[in-house]
Amino acid sequence: MSVQTCQSHLLVAKSDRFEIRLAGRGGQGLIKMGLILAESAVREGKKVIQLQSYGSEPRGGLSKSDVIIGDVDYPGILKLDVLLSLDQQAYDESLSLLKLGSLIIFDSDMVKPKLLAGVQHSIQFTRIAEELRDRTCANSVALGYLVAVTGIVEKETVEEVMAESMAGKFPREVVEINLRAFNRGYAEGYARNHDRSTLLQKVHYMC
């Protein structure tokens, strides 16, 4: 829509919902992380909607997974509270959906940030993942960071869901490395949680 009317703003303002987008390239595992995040929120008794991109995206193109927590009337993004991006194009394309003052988390090796009004965190998720083992667990590092800075779900819940959802499908060492990666990301986020208080307020108000 080209012109946002007063009521449209009211609609966003009146919706007690927390919208998170995990965006990147197919194969980075962000859809899986969206599912883990959504499942964790359900276990904590929160209302959740999870959506993901379909098409050729999951095979190398753009890929996105949206998790909406709280007031889940409309199954789609109204205005994003948090954008986590591991890819430049995914970052660029989601900017128009951001709410004023939203949090943007991106991999500084993958994304060149733009000047924006929101809070931007740059972390080298992929490099951290490579230090741990290889880049395939960058998604888990990123999820750990996101959970730490937003506090949207408890760390322990995510660990439980992650372990359960991977058990039997992957060798035990892969599950363990992902849990370690998640914890490493969480620690990074925890160390930089100076913005967390404002986000947490909203989360608590909503749930």
Place this chain on the structure above:
Amino acid sequence: MRLVQGNEAVAEAAIKAGCRFYAGYPITPSSEIMHFMARKLPEVGGIFVQMEDEIASLAAAIGASMAGMVSMTATSGPGFSLMQENIGYTAMTEVPVVIVNVMRAGPSTGIPTAPSQGDVFQAMYGSHGDYPVIVICLADVLDSYLLTARAFHLAEKCRTPVVVLSDEIVGHMRESVTLPEIESIAIDENGKAERPEMPVIGRDPDVYYTGLASEDGRVISDLDEYDRLIKRLYRKIGGVASCKIENGDADTILFTYGSTYRAAKAVIKVADVGIFKAETLNPFPERELRKVAKKASRIIVPEMNVGKVVKEVERVVYGSCKSCEVISVATHRRIDPFTILEAVEMAGRV
């Protein structure tokens, strides 16, 4: 509360309602239904078959139903087009079967996989001739569960095909829901329903099913008799129209079906509007719509197509109430709350 996908809810409801036979051919955005059935049907003693195409898929489902099983198939637009002939056949032979169409953008291969509501008229009128078919629309995950179960019960009760219309948004969204228990159709240990009034292959002697017009086991060609037959077929589904109305006394009513309902639910919070949610398109919930139209100044019909069901709404509303205006909001993008709000505001200004 669980995190459940729309397509999974459809499949779960099917099994709980007593469905023990699935034949299908995979197609996005319906494939998760098939995946679920392939995994779960053998666990409950059911039969799962992947067929060579959608024509054969519905043919197999009809055959299984003729042999006493509660059966279904699921597909999307391209496959649904192929099924049209057999939909007429199952209506004429009065064999219960449930056909799920998870709509995507067409025509032809269209956009795999963008959401759409372009198949609504095909679902209502796609096969040739006059035939009754119940068309049910799913708005979200809970609907996918409850209304799919209802589809199976209606198919049994009316001995008619039931088309369940979902779309890419509803089929692929995952939502936190609590799914209640649902009543199962009575089936025996072989997964067969009793159906005392219906000839069943393997149970009854000399069963003959034909797409020719027939009554009481006789092929008919007398047009008076044929007229009575077709009218009887239509009477079977006469009373099953279904809808839900919220804030029905409002001046502006949003007529929704399928996934547009949830966008309207967001709008109702910030604007003084009511929602008319059609759960069946065939039969069309005419009586309820007429009642609403008598009180409202305008009815807005958002839909993800060129504006189809709005014609049905106009027929019903203008036929009984000249003072109520019907406004179409037709787009091939997702219908979001902003789109509907804009239409509500524009209508209010004029």
